[in-house]
Amino acid sequence: MTTKRERIDDLLERVFGQYEVAAESRELREEIASNLSDATADLMASGTDEAAAVAQAYADFGSIEDLLAELGVRKLTRPDDAADVVITAIPELPDVPEIPAIPDIPEIPVIPDIPDAPAAPQAPKAPDVDIEAIRQAAHAAAVRASQAAKLAQGPEIAAIKQAAKDAAARAKEQAQAGAREARRDADRIKAQAKAAAREAKNTTWHDGNAPARTNTIRVPLGDIATVALHYTDDPIIVRPTDGYELVITEEFSKDDPTLDGRGSLQDGVWTLRHGKRPRHLFRMMINGQRLGFWSQITVAVPTAFTGTLQVASAAGIEVAGLQGASLALNTAAGDVSASDLNVPTLEIVTSDGDVALTQVKTGRITARSAAGDLALHSVMAQQLHLTTADGDVTASTVTVAGTAAFTTAAGDLSLQTLRADLLRLHSGDGDVTVQDAAIAQRASVQSGAGDLSLNALTTADLSAKTADGDVHLTGVVAPVLTAQSNAGDIHATGVTGGTFTTADGDLTLGVGALTQDLTATTNAGDVTVRLPQAASFTFELATGDGHIHQPLGATNTRHKHHHKDGQVGAQPTAALTVRSGDGDITILNA
Amino acid sequence: MELSKDMVRGYLSAIVLNVLVQGESYGYQVTKDVRALSGGAYTINEATLYTVFKRLEKAGAIASHWGDESQGGRRKYYAITAAGLEQLATERANWQLARATLDALINGGLIDDHEA
Numbered sequence: 256m257t258t259k260r261e262r263i264d265d266l267l268e269r270v271f272g273q274y275e276v277a278a279e280s281r282e283l284r285e286e287i288a289s290n291l292s293d294a295t296a297d298l299m300a301s302g303t304d305e306a307a308a309v310a311q312a313y314a315d316f317g318s319i320e321d322l323l324a325e326l327g328v329r330k331l332t333r334p335d336d337a338a339d340v341v342i343t344a345i346p347e348l349p350d351v352p353e354i355p356a357i358p359d360i361p362e363i364p365v366i367p368d369i370p371d372a373p374a375a376p377q378a379p380k381a382p383d384v385d386i387e388a389i390r391q392a393a394h395a396a397a398v399r400a401s402q403a404a405k406l407a408q409g410p411e412i413a414a415i416k417q418a419a420k421d422a423a424a425r426a427k428e429q430a431q432a433g434a435r436e437a438r439r440d441a442d443r444i445k446a447q448a449k450a451a452a453r454e455a456k457n458t459t460w461h462d463g464n465a466p467a468r469t470n471t472i473r474v475p476l477g478d479i480a481t482v483a484l485h486y487t488d489d490p491i492i493v494r495p496t497d498g499y500e501l502v503i504t505e506e507f508s509k510d511d512p513t514l515d516g517r518g519s520l521q522d523g524v525w526t527l528r529h530g531k532r533p534r535h536l537f538r539m540m541i542n543g544q545r546l547g548f549w550s551q552i553t554v555a556v557p558t559a560f561t562g563t564l565q566v567a568s569a570a571g572i573e574v575a576g577l578q579g580a581s582l583a584l585n586t587a588a589g590d591v592s593a594s595d596l597n598v599p600t601l602e603i604v605t606s607d608g609d610v611a612l613t614q615v616k617t618g619r620i621t622a623r624s625a626a627g628d629l630a631l632h633s634v635m636a637q638q639l640h641l642t643t644a645d646g647d648v649t650a651s652t653v654t655v656a657g658t659a660a661f662t663t664a665a666g667d668l669s670l671q672t673l674r675a676d677l678l679r680l681h682s683g684d685g686d687v688t689v690q691d692a693a694i695a696q697r698a699s700v701q702s703g704a705g706d707l708s709l710n711a712l713t714t715a716d717l718s719a720k721t722a723d724g725d726v727h728l729t730g731v732v733a734p735v736l737t738a739q740s741n742a743g744d745i746h747a748t749g750v751t752g753g754t755f756t757t758a759d760g761d762l763t764l765g766v767g768a769l770t771q772d773l774t775a776t777t778n779a780g781d782v783t784v785r786l787p788q789a790a791s792f793t794f795e796l797a798t799g800d801g802h803i804h805q806p807l808g809a810t811n812t813r814h815k816h817h818h819k820d821g822q823v824g825a826q827p828t829a830a831l832t833v834r835s836g837d838g839d840i841t842i843l844n845a
Numbered sequence: 846m847e848l849s850k851d852m853v854r855g856y857l858s859a860i861v862l863n864v865l866v867q868g869e870s871y872g873y874q875v876t877k878d879v880r881a882l883s884g885g886a887y888t889i890n891e892a893t894l895y896t897v898f899k900r901l902e903k904a905g906a907i908a909s910h911w912g913d914e915s916q917g918g919r920r921k922y923y924a925i926t927a928a929g930l931e932q933l934a935t936e937r938a939n940w941q942l943a944r945a946t947l948d949a950l951i952n953g954g955l956i957d958d959h960e961a
Contacts, residue, residue, distance in 0.1 A: 260917065283895075285918050290873040290891065292917020317892030325896050485927050487866075534868065567927030569866055585930045587866050606934040625937040644941030664942050683945060703949075 262309045263291050270319045275329040283326070291316065466506035466551070470515040472527070474501040476560050480523040486516075486568040488532060489550040490589065493566060493574040496555035503527065508549035556580060561599075571608065590627070609646070628666070639675075647685070667705070678714070686724070698733075706743070717753075725760070734771060744780070752829055761838070766790070774832045781838035784831065788845055791824025794831040801839040808844075848887045857889070857897050858906070859936035862929055865907060869924035872898070898923055906932050 257265075271284050294312035299305060323330075474482070482501060484491070489505075496502065507514045513531040520526075533548050556564060556577060563581040566572055571589030574582065578597040586605045593601070594613040603610055603622040609630070610622050616635045624643040631641075631650040639659045641648055647666040653659065655675040661668050667685040670692065678698040680687050686705040692698070694714035700707055706724040709717075709731055717733035719726055721740045728738065728747035736753030738745050744760035747753075752771025755762050761780035766773065769790050775782050786792070786806065796803050797818045805811075811821035823844065833840050853860070864870060864878045872891055879889045901907045906929035912920040925933070 263917075282921075286872065286895075286921040289915070289918035289920045290871065292915075293873045293920075296917075315891070317890035319892060322892045322895055326899065483927065487869075487925065532869075565927060567930050569930065585927050585934075587930050587933060604931045604934045606930075606937045623934060623938065625934055625941055642938070644938045644945075664945050683942075 259292065259295055259305055259309060260288075262306065263288050263295070263313070266309070266313050267291075267319075270323070273330055274323055275331055277328065279326065280323065280328045283323075287316070287319065466508060466549075468507045468510040468512075468514065470505040470507075472503040472505070472516065472518055474503070474518060474525055475499065476501055476525075476557060476562075478523060479520070479525045480562040481525070481565065482556075482560075482562065483524060483526045483565040484552075484554065484567065485527060486529045486552060486566075486570075488570050489529065489552045489568055490570040491552045491554060491566055491568045491572045493554045493556060493564070493572065493577065495558050495576045495578070497558060498555070499557050499559065501525075501557060501560070502555040504553040504555075505530075506551045506553075509533075514550075736771075769829045769831070772830045772832070776834045777838060778836040779838060780835065781841070782833050782835050783841045784833065784843070786831075786842070786844040789824075790828070790844055791822075792827045792829050792831050793820075793822045794833070794842065795820045796831075796833045796840050796842065798835040798838065798840050800837045801835055803839070804841040804843075806842040806844040848883065853887060856936070856940070857893070858901060859933065859940065860889070861894070861897050861901060862906065862925060862933040862936070865923055865925040866930065866933055869922050871912070871920045871922050875923075901929065904928070904932075 267284055267288060271280065274280055291309070291312050294315065295305070295308045298308035298311055303311065476482075476499065484503070503516070505514070505516055511531075515530045516527045517530065518525055518527045552568075554566070558578060561579045563583065564577075565583040565585070566574075567585040569587040569589055572584050572586055572591050574584065574591075574593045574596065576595045580598055581600040582593075582596070582598055583602040584591050584593070584604070586608050588607040589605070590608040591603050591605055591610045593603070593611070593615060596612075596614070597616045599618045601612075601615065601617045601620045601622075603624075605623070605627055606625045607627055608624065609627040610624055612620075612622075612631045612634055614633050615631075618636065619638045620634070620636045621640045622629055622642070624646050626645040627643065628646040629641050629643055629648045629650075631653055633652045634650070635654045637655070638657045639653070639655045640662075641650075641660070642662045643666055644664045645666055646663065647669070648661050648663055649669045650661070650673065651671040653670070653673050653675075655673075657675075658677040658679065659673065659675040660679040660681075661670070662679075662681045663685055664683040665685060666682070668680055668682050668687045670680070670688070671690045673689065673692040673694075675692075676695045678692070678694045678700075680689070680698075680700040682702040682705050684704045685702065686708070687700055687702050688708045689700070689710065689712055691711045692709075692713070694712070696714070697716040698712065698714040698718070700709065700717075700719045702721045702724055704723040705721065706727070707719050707721050708727045709719060709729075710727075711730040712728075713732045715733065716735040717731060717737070719728065719738045721743055723742045724740065725743040726738050726740050726745040726747075728745075728750065730749050731747065732749075732751070733753070734751070736750060738747065738753065738755045740757040740760055742759045743757065744763070745755050745757055746763045747755070748765035749767040750764060750773075751766065751768055752773045755764060755773075755775045756777070757780055758778045759780060760777065762775045762777055762782045762784075764773070764775060764783070765785045766787065769786060769792050773784070775784065781801065794806065794809070796805060799817065801817075803817065803819050805819045805821070806823050809821045809823050811819060813820035831842070833842070860879060860882075861875065864875050864882070870878065872894055876889055876891050876894060879887065879894075898907065898909075902909060902923070906926060907923045908926050909921050909923050912922050
């Protein structure tokens with residue numbers, strides 16, 4: 256009677272027997288055999304007999320021939336074949352699909368001309384049956400037509416339009432408020448989920464339970480340029496030390512020598528690979544009692560070390576007080592906390608973890624998180640790049656000599672007291688808030704659905720764009736200023752000129768002193784511009800359907816109901832150009 | 846309802862890294878875990894999984910070692926590396942962005958011009 260192992264072996268021999276024997280294919284055969292054995296055991300446990308179970312496991316596996324072909328294992332040829340052995344090329348692996356970029360804000364459409372008044376409707380043609388009915392229908396249609404024509408010219412139409420606009424504005428406000436509520440709820444739920452996850456993840460102990468096993472590894476750092484620590488599920492703490500050796504202290508809740516990490520040195524790189532860990536890392540806290548497997552890794556880095564330190568752990572990394580060493584920190588779900596650092600470069604990559612940086616001075620800092628939040632306080636760098644997909648970004652007291660770039664897809668960006676040469680803020684759905692920023696060259700702020708709120712911002716060139724959100728600018732000093740929104744409103748105070756464009760929203764602009772040209776364009780919204788009394792400027796004001804209230808003390812070169820050009824004051828400092836499709840234009844300068 | 850293999854093809858690396866980041870594992874166990882994660886909507890064929898293992902190991906994202914001899918032979922275990930953690934973080938970020946953008950493209954509403 257053949258055993259399970261023999262049956263599997265027979266099936267595999269039928270395929271592998273046709274191929275050259277090499278270490279790679281022998282190992283693959285053993286790996287497949289053990290997996291088929293496990294699959295067979297599972298099928299037999301649910302009632303199938305051995306022979307059928309082996310056959311099914313083998314069939315479920317997929318094509319071993321295709322697999323061997325992909326791996327480039329040579330097929331045996333018959334001895335009397337004259338042709339050369341053809342090595343099957345490894346086929347192209349599929350590309351990762353292109354990730355579409357966040358779409359650009361669409362161009363604002365050109366304002367249409369005023370349409371002609373509608374023609375009176377034709378009398379409806381009826382079948383040649385009832386002459387009287389036709390006459391009555393024609394009469395009724397004529398009455399309706401004359402009423403429509405009267406309405407088109409009457410003053411009531413303005414009130415109807417205004418009511419419609421008010422209703423649309425209210426609906427939009429409600430929709431925006433609703434979206435904000437929804438985002439706030441989502442944020443609250445996310446914060447609660449994170450707090451709960453943190454509770455469950457609580458894996459470190461700083462006092463109390465003593466470890467059952469402590470393994471200490473000492474590494475003299477003489478010629479070593481890079482230290483790479485590869486942990487998976489152990490929380491890690493990194494601290495400086497005055498000694499000359501790197502000291503790694505591994506503490507475990509189980510006294511098992513196979514847990515110990517092993518180091519190896521090659522070409523100036525010292526690598527540590529962690530020891531065996533239990534198959535399922537089961538950790539729980541019940542009534543203050545810890546159950547399951549626990550570990551804690553502490554790394555002491557000599558202050559004299561100026562090479563690169565790479566640390567990886569899915570369970571969280573905490574670094575403090577380091578100087579001189581370049582840091583690369585990598586976690587999947589664990590949080591990263593770095594404080595009091597003075598290092599050449601700092602690189603942080605995490606999937607779900609939060610990143611918190613305090614008192615950090617570095618050359619180049621790059622931090623990437625998928626769902627985690629990024630929080631910075633008191634950071635100085637040459638270059639700064641922070642990226643998160645879902646998380647929020649908060650930064651305060653940040654100084655960057657070169658470019659500061661913050662990107663988030665769904666999270667909010669909140670910056671306070673920022674100094675940089677170039678600033679790029681890019682959010683997909685989230686709000687952007689900046690308070691107190693001085694950007695030497697250019698600030699580019701962009702959001703898809705979120706609001707932009709920029710306060711006390713000074714820069715040579717400001718570009719603020721949003722698709723659905725509102726733009727608020729207060730105390731913004733920028734010789735070149737472009738603000739654009741599709742559906743949102745733009746409110747600005749204390750500007751000196753600039754280009755303001757929105758499709759559906761209103762523009763409310765307060766000018767401090769008009770030193771640059773100001774162009775305000777909207778399709779469906781109203782425009783209100785407030786200027787100082789002494790301002791002198793030329794103006795062009797045009798609207799499709801609204802009312803124009805032109806500035807006081809103007810001499811006009813054009814004075815139509817919907818188009819007024821002219822000049823205020825004897826020495827104009829700039830040109831004011833306002834265009835609206837449907838809305839009113841109001842220029843106040845008194 | 847099942848998920849088409851085409852939809853998933855570009856994300857096989859991310860899927861395998863996600864399983865391995867939760868604990869080192871071997872071929873058959875990974876196929877079981879992938880089916881469980883998908884709630885039955887997606888099954889990865891083991892031969893395909895092996896090509897993904899090969900590719901990830903070659904890129905240094907995972908590392909393998911042999912287990913003990915058991916009744917069926919030795920199992921080969923795969924574990925995620927630091928480079929693999931970084932790749933997983935990047936793939937997850939890419940997916941979040943793709944998901945948000947595709948949702949806007951397929952479900953999003955255009956802005957109409959208001960008419961008086």
